[in-house]
Each structure stands twice: as C-alpha cells, then as structure tokens.
Amino acid sequence: MTIVSDWRCVLKRAWSVRLIVFAALFSSAEVALPFLGDFISPGRMAALSALATAGAIFARILAQKDMKYGT
Numbered sequence: 001m002t003i004v005s006d007w008r009c010v011l012k013r014a015w016s017v018r019l020i021v022f023a024a025l026f027s028s029a030e031v032a033l034p035f036l037g038d039f040i041s042p043g044r045m046a047a048l049s050a051l052a053t054a055g056a057i058f059a060r061i062l063a064q065k066d067m068k069y070g071t
Contacts, residue, residue: 019056023049 004010011017026049033040 014059015062016056016060019052019059023052023056026052 026045029040030045030049033045
C-alpha cells in the first residue's frame with residue numbers, strides 16, 4: 001500500500017472521506033446517547049452511521065470531478 005501523492009487534496013475534497021467523518025460523528029453520538037436521555041431514539045444514530053458508511057463505500061468507487069486519478 002502506498003499513499004497517493006496528492007493526499008491532502010483527497011482529504012479535503014473526496015466525498016468518501018467526508019462520509020467517513022460523518023459516520024464517525026454518528027458513532028460517537030451513539031455512545032453519548034445514554035447521557036441524552038429520551039432525546040433521540042436508540043437506533044437512530046447507529047442507522048445514520050451505517051448509511052454514511054455505505055455512502056462512503058459507494059462514493060469511493062465513483063470517479064469524482066476535480067480529483068486527480070478519479071479518487
């Protein structure tokens with residue numbers, strides 16, 4: 001495995017990276033749910049995290065505009 005030469009550009013612009021960040025935020029919110037009480041239903045953040053992760057997988061295989069090598 002090697003790091004792509006324009007990794008900074010990939011971190012800033014790739015939708016797959018953005019969706020992975022959202023998935024991490026939703027997973028973190030799932031951990032915080034016991035402290036929020038009945039504000040959010042228990043499985044909602046887990047479902048959002050799963051959707052964001054699935055979207056990241058899909059976004060990763062698509063060629064993205066303005067990205068070198070279609071990353």
